Amino acid sequence: MNECREFADKLISPEEAVKRFIFNGCQLALGGFTITRNPMAVVYEIIRQRIKDIHLVCHSNGQALDILIGAGCVKRLEIAYGGNGRYAPTCIRFGKAVEQGEIEFEDYSNYQMALRFLAGALSLPFIPTKTGLGSDLMHCEGFAPAVRKEEQVASMKYARIDNPFSRQKDEVVLLPALNPDVTILHAQYVGEDGTVQINGLTFADLEQAKAADTVIVSCEEIVPRSFIRADPDKNSLPSFFVDAIVKVPFGAHPTACFKFYDYDPKHLNLYRKMAEDDSLFREYLDEWVYGVSSHQAYLAKVGTEMLLNIKASPVLGYAPGLDRK
Amino acid sequence: MVMYSDNEMMAIAAGRLIKDGDIVFAGTGVSMLAATAAKRIHAPGAVVFFETGGIDPALDEIPMTVADLRVMSGTSLNSGLIEAFSTVGHRKLRTIAFLGAAQIDRYGNLNTTSIGDYHKPKKRFSGSGGACDVASLASGVITFMQHDKRRFVEKLDYLTSVGWYKGGNSRQELGLRRGGAMAVVTNLGVLRFHDKTKEMYLAEYFPAVTVEQIRKNTGFPIDASGAKEALLPTAEELRVLREEVDPQRLICQSNNEKPPG
Numbered sequence: 001m002n003e004c005r006e007f008a009d010k011l012i013s014p015e016e017a018v019k020r021f022i023f024n025g026c027q028l029a030l031g032g033f034t035i036t037r038n039p040m041a042v043v044y045e046i047i048r049q050r051i052k053d054i055h056l057v058c059h060s061n062g063q064a065l066d067i068l069i070g071a072g073c074v075k076r077l078e079i080a081y082g083g084n085g086r087y088a089p090t091c092i093r094f095g096k097a098v099e100q101g102e103i104e105f106e107d108y109s110n111y112q113m114a115l116r117f118l119a120g121a122l123s124l125p126f127i128p129t130k131t132g133l134g135s136d137l138m139h140c141e142g143f144a145p146a147v148r149k150e151e152q153v154a155s156m157k158y159a160r161i162d163n164p165f166s167r168q169k170d171e172v173v174l175l176p177a178l179n180p181d182v183t184i185l186h187a188q189y190v191g192e193d194g195t196v197q198i199n200g201l202t203f204a205d206l207e208q209a210k211a212a213d214t215v216i217v218s219c220e221e222i223v224p225r226s227f228i229r230a231d232p233d234k235n236s237l238p239s240f241f242v243d244a245i246v247k248v249p250f251g252a253h254p255t256a257c258f259k260f261y262d263y264d265p266k267h268l269n270l271y272r273k274m275a276e277d278d279s280l281f282r283e284y285l286d287e288w289v290y291g292v293s294s295h296q297a298y299l300a301k302v303g304t305e306m307l308l309n310i311k312a313s314p315v316l317g318y319a320p321g322l323d324r325k
Numbered sequence: 326m327v328m329y330s331d332n333e334m335m336a337i338a339a340g341r342l343i344k345d346g347d348i349v350f351a352g353t354g355v356s357m358l359a360a361t362a363a364k365r366i367h368a369p370g371a372v373v374f375f376e377t378g379g380i381d382p383a384l385d386e387i388p389m390t391v392a393d394l395r396v397m398s399g400t401s402l403n404s405g406l407i408e409a410f411s412t413v414g415h416r417k418l419r420t421i422a423f424l425g426a427a428q429i430d431r432y433g434n435l436n437t438t439s440i441g442d443y444h445k446p447k448k449r450f451s452g453s454g455g456a457c458d459v460a461s462l463a464s465g466v467i468t469f470m471q472h473d474k475r476r477f478v479e480k481l482d483y484l485t486s487v488g489w490y491k492g493g494n495s496r497q498e499l500g501l502r503r504g505g506a507m508a509v510v511t512n513l514g515v516l517r518f519h520d521k522t523k524e525m526y527l528a529e530y531f532p533a534v535t536v537e538q539i540r541k542n543t544g545f546p547i548d549a550s551g552a553k554e555a556l557l558p559t560a561e562e563l564r565v566l567r568e569e570v571d572p573q574r575l576i577c578q579s580n581n582e583k584p585p586g
Contacts, residue, residue: 033390033392034392035390036390036392036393036394059406060392060454060455062390079452080452080454080455081452081453081454082451082452083390085353085389085390085391086353086389086575087389089450091451095448095449095450098439098446099445099446099447099449101445107453108453109455109456109457110376110410110453110454110455110458111406111407111410111462112457112458114410115407118407130414130461130462130500130502131414133461133487133499133500134490134501135453135457135460135485135486135487136438136443136484136485137485140443169500170500171500200403201377201379201392201397201405202404203377203392203405204407205405206405207407256393256394263389263393263394312394316385316399318386318395320385320386324389
């Protein structure tokens with residue numbers, strides 16, 4: 001298949017991407033970190049299509065994780081951190097779901113989760129690390145023994161071995177690899193040859209993408225092949241890792257996208273306030289997710305004034321002087 | 326009369342522990358202030374970096390999370406988590422990590438996971454994030470705490486990040502090659518750890534704070550035999566903090582701004 005034909009086949013709407021690739025019970029990884037580059041447009045669509053029983057695998061996720069849990073899409077969670085920084089030190093719906101016993105969860109650390117994705121990307125069954133020794137991460141099992149028998153879940157949370165190359169006792173932690181069914185990322189650019197370019201910090205996005213069976217990339221802009229190939233040192237993923245490309249400007253709102261827009265403090269504060277209360281949270285979902293037909297309609301509700309306020313300086317990458325209280 | 330807030334005193338006290346040339350792993354909040362203030366006051370060769378992969382950002386504005394766009398602006402290098410943790414644990418580097426926690430014990434072990442039963446907690450927090458990792462891998466950890474009995478506890482509800490573990494050599498025996506709890510900076514003073522036993526002791530109490538007040542707010546017995554009063558923040562330290570580090574007063578300001586004494 002030639003490059004152009006392939007690209008045209010991959011370029012689909014958020015609705016189509018979710019319909020085609022996200023299914024009830026799928027194991028899902030989300031790119032981004034706390035309140036930066038969460039693939040919100042596709043996540044909102046997952047909620048609108050009422051996908052259920054997702055097994056979410058995360059390092060430090062924030063807004064996307066919280067709204068998916070709050071909307072009842074998540075059954076099971078492997079996680080290092082659920083927080084929106086100073087806008088919600090602990091993600092509200094995540095905290096409530098754990099406290100009320102509504103989800104199955106297993107705690108890891110950030111480096112451990114990044115390594116688990118790396119192991120998956122390298123087609124390794126497990127990966128060693130020194131991090132976690134002595135921590136209750138090693139001693140407290142979140143998942144019930146029955147869950148550990150399921151195909152999609154590693155048979156153990158961790159294993160420990162003595163370093164086989166050492167002359168002295170030297171304990172090492174082994175982490176099971178992750179190969180999610182689907183990873184969703186938000187990037188700044190995708191070229192017409194399918195090449196993906198992420199600007200700023202990449203977090204564990206690239207490991208998450210390479211570990212997954214299916215990769216959906218939403219992006220701010222589709223750019224000509226000549227643009228994306230002018231400076232290949234900047235590029236992040238070649239086209240063959242990507243199954244679906246979704247063009248959605250402001251697709252990470254209310255989270256940030258380096259050089260395009262900052263996080264939206266007003267919206268994050270509104271979200272926190274509404275997430276604190278069950279009935280207000282239903283209203284939030286009705287108004288901002290179920291009640292809008294597309295991301296464009298959602299952005300129209302956010303309004304031009306706020307979108308201009310959060311517009312990033314192309315030099316600094318963020319919106320200097322933005323009121324962030 | 327010098328007026329300053331708890332956050333300002335904590336940032337300055339912690340900043341004083343940073344040496345020129347240290348590689349400083351910062352979180353957000355007070356730890357950001359401490360790291361940036363130290364760099365601009367007495368440790369110009371210190372490098373601030375973040376677990377998300379941003380190294381030495383310009384920090385003209387205070388980041389609100391470690392993934393804030395301000396953490397990736399004006400950096401020497403932007404990378405990702407794997408690269409960041411290879412810096413934290415690098416054998417050639419002296420890396421100092423700033424952490425916060427909901428609970429701490431006498432050996433500097435930290436809980437950022439939950440209070441109550443792990444499976445159905447009374448209060449769930451964000452989780453480890455990178456805390457367990459830097460506690461395992463960095464050369465030293467400085468922890469910020471609000472000083473009260475519910476937080477300084479005999480036994481953690483959940484041990485997320487290892488400090489000196491069970492004291493003595495127990496950290497090394499776990500298989501961790503270096504590191505450990507260096508200091509704890511609270512709104513009342515600075516605590517450190519005895520060389521041999523690795524038990525926490527009071528090193529400094531802040532101006533207008535008494536040793537008795539610290540004992541009353543600590544849930545385990547604490548050695549205060551060598552404790553001294555901390556130096557007041559200098560006018561220059563406060564100026565740098567307010568004018569250069571946090572001009573928007575996003576963190577410096579707190580409700581309890583007060584004069585000493």
